[in-house]
Amino acid sequence: MLSYRNIIATIIAVAAITSCNKSQLDLAPISSFDVQADSMNVSHDGASYSLGSPAIFNFTGNPAAITFFSGEVGHRYNYRNRTSATGISRLIFTNALNAGTQANSLHVMLSTDFKGVVGSRTVIQGVVTTNTLVYDTAATQANIAAASWTDVTPSKLATNATAVIDTIDLSAYAAAGKKVFVAFKYTAQAGSVQNKWTITNLTLSNNLTDGTIYNIGNLAAYNVPILNYGGTTFNAGWMAFPVSNTYNWAITAGSSLVITGASTAAAATSNAEAWTLMGGCDLTTVTPDIGVAVKNISVAPLPFKYLYTAAGKYDAVFAATNLTTYTQDSITRKIPIVIK
Template sequence: MKKIFIYFLAVGFLLETSCDDSLEITAAHDFDIVIEKSTYAVDEEITFQLSGEPGIITFYSGEIGCDYEYRNGRIVPPGEATLSFNNRVIYGTQPNQFSVLASTDYSGLRNIDAIKSAKWIDITDRFTLATTDAYVPAGVADLADVVAEGMPLYIAFRFIQDPATNAAPRTWNINNLALTSITTIGATLLANHLTGGFELFYVGPKETSGRSSVASGSITLRANSNWSSVPAYTEDWCVSKGFDFGAKDLGPDRPVKVKGNSDAKTETFTYSYTKPGTYKAYFVATNATIKEQETIIKEVTIEIIP
């Protein structure tokens, strides 16, 4: 028993000595960075000269998603909402067949009763509608007054075939649609006519085979093929999925690893920017043990020109 006690005492002493040695933190305060100049061109390689003996080095470029100022989280406030598309019209003479609508009141249920019971805002007059069979840009419409915080926005194209007009129906095509959110982090394309979840719903005895469609080339809205021999009032609704234009929690911005504890000493780091602007770049150097940590932060302002 005496020998066993002495053995464990010796092992304990060795472990304690080893731990004590590992707790002697190496200073990080001697870390520094140097660059040749403060102005660089887009895609030009920047070489940062690194000095000191930090165990861990990370880099924040100052770009969106890698910005030190947002290391604890980034909340993007609501921005602008815009809608644009190209359109054309062929055949017929029936007036006021085509309209563009928006709603934050729609429940999202994918049936015509839910669609018809929602409150839709007519935004047709915000666009330039075609008068010939050549595609024309409808323009870019601001939807800021339509968007409601916490409510999804739905877009609909409605096509009415009304025999009471005594006029031949027309055919409308929509392509190059862009529903865009413009916030403090830039413009984001939320949907085109294929990714917007557009689906067709009908009022009245509507033919569906070979008529209105959502296809790769365009959204097509057209009347029944037998409209002249079997006149009937119909509506075609092409309705998108819902889009959230409210504030977004993007979580914390993340740095780029330059050096880890187990890596050899790093004396240079290279980086290039893809967009012009003025960036505040940060290097965070850290030495740490299980009991203590020392961190030093170095900041440099870099101008990127086209």
């Protein structure tokens, strides 16, 4: 026999489910959703607005959610799921030689078969429990040595502290369809002051024919996503490993890569080699376009205003969705907009 407490709990649960289902069933059929541009000037090209005046959209129907894609770069409905596109891949960076005169001490290297940095997580129990990623330097050094590397060093690196901007076209590697690891390899010789190099303003980008540029890599930390036109993309980040001697790259996230060898001839008793690496990077990466939430299930549809910041023609798209226990329906409405 059910106890009184169980009966009351059952009644409350049924009431909650009934209430939830009622709100879901009150949603208008998705097919009733429509959008009209509130404009005094409508032609076959679309609704026209003056630059600086907001476009106004009125809704009919009551879907659970409405998402707006303005048609601007980064907010185009047709590209909402696009993650790859063929363009021109460019690595751009600024370099400066701050000390030393040794020749051929900096190399830009690429690999498509580097097996990556080796590491494992170590949990340390204490007053504050930490979960730390510990890198295996020896295993990573072995992977560097085993990989095939192509030297793409520019012919005109800096020769003194005056910074030089270099651009390297990596499009051939994008066409190969493999992820690429980018590295700076530092070498120094014993017997004289060893060079100090500073790398700044680094970007790895995919440049499309429509003029859009999608950054794929930079100097930011791996846990800081790359922002392209309002959307975010994974950032591989940089790691540094000495191969011989103890001199290593100093990574200042978001700012620079710096390496300093022996600062005097007397201190330069042995050769040195160190690598800093980023990757793997898909050179065809683009950031999917994103929309803006206009309405959710808890609010009624109201007139929506949006201010375009540049003259031109845009395909504004409203994507409406009904998602209930019983159904999942969606529909889109496209409104051509002209900003003069």
